Amino acid sequence: MSHTLRVLSGIQPSGRLHLGNYFGMMKSMIEWQEKSDLFCFIVNLHALTSVFNPELLARNTLEAATDFLALGLDPERSTFWVQGDVWQHAELAWLLHNITSMGLLERCHAYKEKLAKGLVPNHGLFAYPVLMAADIILYQADLVPVGRDQKQHVEVARDIASSFNHTYGETFVLPEPLIDNYLATIPGLDGQKMSKSYNNTIDIFIDQAELKRRVMAIVTDTRGVNEIKDPDSCNLYALYRLFATPDRVVEMRERYLKPGLKYVDVKKELIELIWIYFAPHREKRAELVKDVAGIYDILKTGAAKARAVAEITMAEARCKVGLRY
Ligand code: ADP
Numbered sequence: 001m002s003h004t005l006r007v008l009s010g011i012q013p014s015g016r017l018h019l020g021n022y023f024g025m026m027k028s029m030i031e032w033q034e035k036s037d038l039f040c041f042i043v044n045l046h047a048l049t050s051v052f053n054p055e056l057l058a059r060n061t062l063e064a065a066t067d068f069l070a071l072g073l074d075p076e077r078s079t080f081w082v083q084g085d086v087w088q089h090a091e092l093a094w095l096l097h098n099i100t101s102m103g104l105l106e107r108c109h110a111y112k113e114k115l116a117k118g119l120v121p122n123h124g125l126f127a128y129p130v131l132m133a134a135d136i137i138l139y140q141a142d143l144v145p146v147g148r149d150q151k152q153h154v155e156v157a158r159d160i161a162s163s164f165n166h167t168y169g170e171t172f173v174l175p176e177p178l179i180d181n182y183l184a185t186i187p188g189l190d191g192q193k194m195s196k197s198y199n200n201t202i203d204i205f206i207d208q209a210e211l212k213r214r215v216m217a218i219v220t221d222t223r224g225v226n227e228i229k230d231p232d233s234c235n236l237y238a239l240y241r242l243f244a245t246p247d248r249v250v251e252m253r254e255r256y257l258k259p260g261l262k263y264v265d266v267k268k269e270l271i272e273l274i275w276i277y278f279a280p281h282r283e284k285r286a287e288l289v290k291d292v293a294g295i296y297d298i299l300k301t302g303a304a305k306a307r308a309v310a311e312i313t314m315a316e317a318r319c320k321v322g323l324r325y
């Protein structure tokens, strides 16, 4: 019997989800449910490293789960849960801490960047990749779809799994990051990586007036109407490409390469395209929020499914390290 590919990824509930999250990770996760054994979860334990407002964390967790469901994640076809509802994540993380060298964590770019941004370096933030490794290998995942910024963390998970296997004997599958190069970094309004920490996002479930304001604020170069423009260095074009049909993208490219194009016209088209693209998901979301108890039920059932798989791995891992006597 051939092994069904196990695909797993998680997202932090640390704010409203944006186009970078959608195209960098959520969209591909939703597509994977058609062709793999999909595990998808909201990482509220990771969010504890930087969110210290309990009401906000609780609200964002529910919002992120609702967004995923509205965008097409099907809890019948996949395992969908909230990380903190499955205690085995934290339990396995503790086992992994002891076989993870300080040097491996000191080399992590995400940690260094967070320090550079002025975040107070608590121990959770430093140990973040160990919990992420636990998340992944607890479910013996083969592939982990993430944006480029998370590639190193998946490689660290692989190193930690390999170090466990080396110390205690073959236990964990070694995971691989899966990065779509075409989508690897979605630019924000200012051309930097779209990120909630740069305040340059377009949120997925934005209202129409705000969508207009945001798209109109996309930074373009100063070339005038009659100058030829460069689609490849234009972040407006990079966003346009995500929403337009291939034919329209080709046509737009030609318009860039001839005099006469006004950026404001591209922006107007983009507003329309984004609005239409998410229309069915907005409707689905409006339905979902009418029954919040139903969302909690979905997450509870998902956690039970995840726990059953996690416990099989943990029973073995506990034995391997000598916690069973
Ligand atoms: P943010 O940078 O807004 O804090 P997160 O770090 O919470 O976003 O990212 C959640 C997921 O979305 C990760 O898999 C990440 O790689 C992906 N992602 C976030 N922003 C982008 C982007 N601009 N382009 C591509 N992927 C992204």
Ligand code: TRP
Pocket (backbone or CB within 6 Å): 008, 009, 010, 011, 012, 043, 046, 131, 132, 135, 136, 144, 146, 150, 153
């Ligand atoms: N660190 C990831 C991020 O910030 C979120 C995450 C936590 C994750 N655990 C994971 C992603 C396991 C993939 C697999 O985006």
